[in-house]
Amino acid sequence: MTRLIDVAKLAKVSTATVSRVINNNGYVSAKVRERVMKAIEELGYQPAKAARFLAKSGQNFDIGVVADDWVLKSITTVIDEFYSIVYKGIIDFSKNHRMNIHLLDVNSWDENADGFLLIGGGITKELVREVKKTKKPLVLVDQYLPGLKVDYVVSDGYDGAVFAVDKLISKGMKRIVHIHGPLSHFGFRDRYDGYMATMEMHGFMPKSYEFDEINDNMSTIVDMMLRSYGKPDAIFGSNDTAAIRAMEELKSRGFRIPEDISVIGFDDIMSASLVSPKLTTLKIFKYDLGSIAARRLFNLLMGEEKHPVKISLFTQYIERESTI
Secondary structure, rough: OHHHHHHHHOOOOOHHHHHHHHHHHOOOOOOHHHHHHHHHHHOOOHHHHHHHHHHOOOEEEEEEEEEEEHHHHHHOOOOOHHHHHHHHHHHHHHOOOEEEEEEEOOOOOOOOEEEEEEEEEOOOHHHHHHOOOOOOOEEEOOOOOOOOOOEEEEEEEHHHHHHHHHHHHOOOOOOOOEEEEOOHHHHHHHHHHHHHHHHHHHOOEEEEEEOOOOOOOHHHHHHHHHHHHOOOOEEEEEOOOHHHHHHHHHHHHOOOOOOOOOOOOOOOHHHHHHHHOOEEEEEHHHHHHHEEEEEEHHHHHHOOOOOEEEEHHHHHHHOOOOOO
């Protein structure tokens, strides 16, 4: 029985190089690639994976990146914010893996694609069920919908929220308000749950408000909070946009950040390091969300590791100037 090492010896390369050729993963010169392919053919080396690769060696995969209008606009018009960086991770991986990327709206997606990446909170269970009917591989990115048994790549918002709230409490803060996005979005719900659990664990009363980013109701939220709840010790925003808008509204009312009120965001978009004061936040590894999701889809297209998985990326606490 021919082994991988036999191919490597005949081609006079390492087994790692043979693996890269078979997986089409990583740089291999055209000359070395040709030598490895000839060795595979001469020795009749045909494991299931190599057979699939040889059969598809001239084929590119058409990948549908499906998202709602808001996410698509974020991808195509915003530089170095959240979804544009996720999308860059997808694009960079696809360049070396024969994947042609096509942006598709949730209302007009093309079922003829070879596989699908479904991105953001606008992805619904109904849409996922429709895509599943195509029998094509699919991966959800930055969205989790329990009970569907499909592949997901998300950030661990729960763990990030626990860390952030614990950090504020360790500095003597008790009155911590959470301003979150729509809880129908898994990411916002995950962070909300982490906030609620941590506040309750410490015996403190949680208080939250929902921020409508599209219509921007932050001024109303801040007025309502100050009128009915009073001045908080800190505000934890479920994304950097909410946290930055909260800072702007608080400063316009005469509050100093962080001397009067500390503020923490979530995401670490570029704006977080440009505002004044610079925003303390939880960094989501957005590029990795995209590249890992694309890699997972590629594995499914190659018939590997077919059992659905949920991949959750931990966040990193970035301390700047908006917290004491």
